[in-house]
Amino acid sequence: MTDFAATKAMFHLPDDATYLDGNSLGPLPKAAPKRLARTMQDEWGEMLITGWNKAGWMGMPTEIGDRIGKLIGAEPGHVVLGDTLSIKVYQALASALEMNPKRRVILSDNGNFPSDLYMAEGLCKTLGSDFELRTVKPEDVENSLSSDVAVLMLTEVDYRTGRLHDMNALTAEAQAHGIITVWDLAHSAGALPVDVAGANADFAVGCTYKYLNSGPGGPAFIYVAPRHVNKVRPALSGWLGHEAPFEFDLSYRPGSGIERMRVGTPPILQLAALEAAMDVWDSANIHDVRAQSIKLCDQFIAGVEASCPELTLASPRDGTARGSQVSFRFENGYAAMQALIVRGVIGDFRAPDIMRFGFTPLYIDEADVARAVDVLTDVTMNRLWDTPEYKMRARVT
Template identity: 60%
Template sequence: MTVQHPSDLNDVLAAKKAAFQIPEGVIYLDGNSLGVLPAHVPDRIAEVVRHEWGTSLIRAWNTHSWIDLPGRTGDRIGRLIGAPAGTVVACDSTSVNVFKVLSAALSLRPDRKVILSDNGNFPTDLYVASGLKELLGRGHELKVVAPEEVEDAIDDQVAVMMLTQVDYRTGRVHNMAELTRKAHEAGALAIWDLAHSAGAIEVDLAGAKADFAVGCGYKYLNGGPGAPAFLYVAEAHQDKVTSPLTGWMGHEAPFAFDLDYRPVHGVNRMTVGTPAILALSSLHAALDVFEDVDMADIRRKSISLSELFISEVEAKCPQLTLASPRDPNQRGSQVSFRFEEGYAAMQALIARGVIGDFRAPDVMRFGFTPLYLSHQDIVDAVAILADILETESWNRPEFKTRAKVT
């Protein structure tokens, strides 16, 4: 008889698990790193390859609306992050989009030189900011403070506040609305990285009056490895900024082949080169699973799953120390625990079919995707983890050998 946790009996999202292709015997707690394959996506990609590309050939740009796919996909993402139609476009990678929106934001505050961020930001955002300030050569400063010090660091020298809403390592959540308000009061602009937010927690970019945002398509949005990212530009800024990468897809008439660059109106001016249609088609199709879902339901179940996980781990795995905020309202859809031998323990856990991941120096990360996880999955996963820790079965050479990807 199948065991079922009582909390699963009234789960309004329970039926969604069937929409995903999850290997038998696997409990997947790593959707915050790479989402699970939605079951219908392979057929959709086969259709794009065999029929749209294979039969329509170049005509498919028009007959199958390939040319509009970045915007159509962006609008579908926009519904999940509180962004009006026409403010989000799916394109490029998160890193490239950070470069574009940060450059655009700095152009709106030419007399200010400080880019404010925190040391919980995802490193690539800081790398891009550092590289951009050197490239511009205008005396910009990248000021990095502790997450809890961001609010006090906002002053009239700050041009742009650039933060990741959900900390990739601990799951700590910044108060987007409050910090954006503080930034605006000081005359600064706000950029938000939603890589660990979109599709996982409720986000309201328009309500928070965010200026710009970026995010990736392959985590909670399940678009596939290396799926296109997305960017958001508030309507008030769209015709005031230009992408620093002025490619032909951002031109107002790309097929006029003019030699001078004139940006198109709206968010599409932030696009650059030819859209990656196969990857975009995968992401666009993957978003089908959200069509009949309320993000409030996702958030409620996420909190329920994570609270159960913390309770079970602290009761059965005393070797681990909670690294995430205890208050669920201060966490995204992930929980992290510290363990000195965290890498080896995670490899042993993966070998037993429970997949999470590890972040240096000692953080074991566990992501909770309510669309395909049950409360019983959580109980079963912790039971396996407890057994690994109690028997110290992680203490084997094959589990301590570091792979390229952790």
């Protein structure tokens, strides 16, 4: 059993803050500043250019990729880090579309994170007017798996409500219709057990700055199934995805396996922070994290529903149908969230009326949840949100 008091001690949390926004940006792992100081002073400072080999910089994208791979059920050697999630979405979609050359439609849902939809829209425009991004309601995805769909692109956990898609079932159904799947695990990796190999997913992508705590702008990851990886053409064919980057050939030859999904020079400082953050997982089991997360979310829902009658649950009530967050609808949600933040309970707001709270057992415990319920009750029952300042902020943001 994971010792969550021990993992909580591995994070720096500001005094008097209850941080329920780790699903936007995870907190600082205490080991990260020292790791960065070492990377800068002992590696960059002393080794200079030789750090690429001597300090192992060149291997970090796949080595840390494998550590993330364990959390998402990937086969070893099939996850690589780099770029941003938006870029990784583009890479996956471009490769996936080429694997299904007779079809022209990317299917997604309107609960997907907008950047995924934007990247798909941009790619379709680049490819030509016969390509189409088709978005349906989340509950209509299954019935929309038609024979003109080339790629199904879904985010497993809805960023607003926390609703979970059934990755196993939808992947199987999509594949039965000849559709390639691209799964965005932004709100899954490190939050709940994922099994990309077991689900037979084709591509998966995700970010590291939420539940993997890599810090602002940490790199993204991409997974390509072993059956595809040596066949896919990297549309973003950068030199570090080349079979032999240091031969400086004039023509591109894709590297072996997942290496071909590398593009440019990897962000070593961000990777060093991520590496420190991944050490936390040496003391944590993702199944324990999931069980405890459901407990904390259930505790929060019960507390809020008992004492904040104006708020309506926007997340699935069944913990197994939910990611690691709870959302409530409240028409004064923006102002209320400002009032909460001022009182040290940090969640976030998603338009038009969603108050969103992430629960990360690695550093959030029952006492934090109880405190969040108390402050939220105070803010809503005593209309502490109803100040000109908070409402003005709501207008300008």
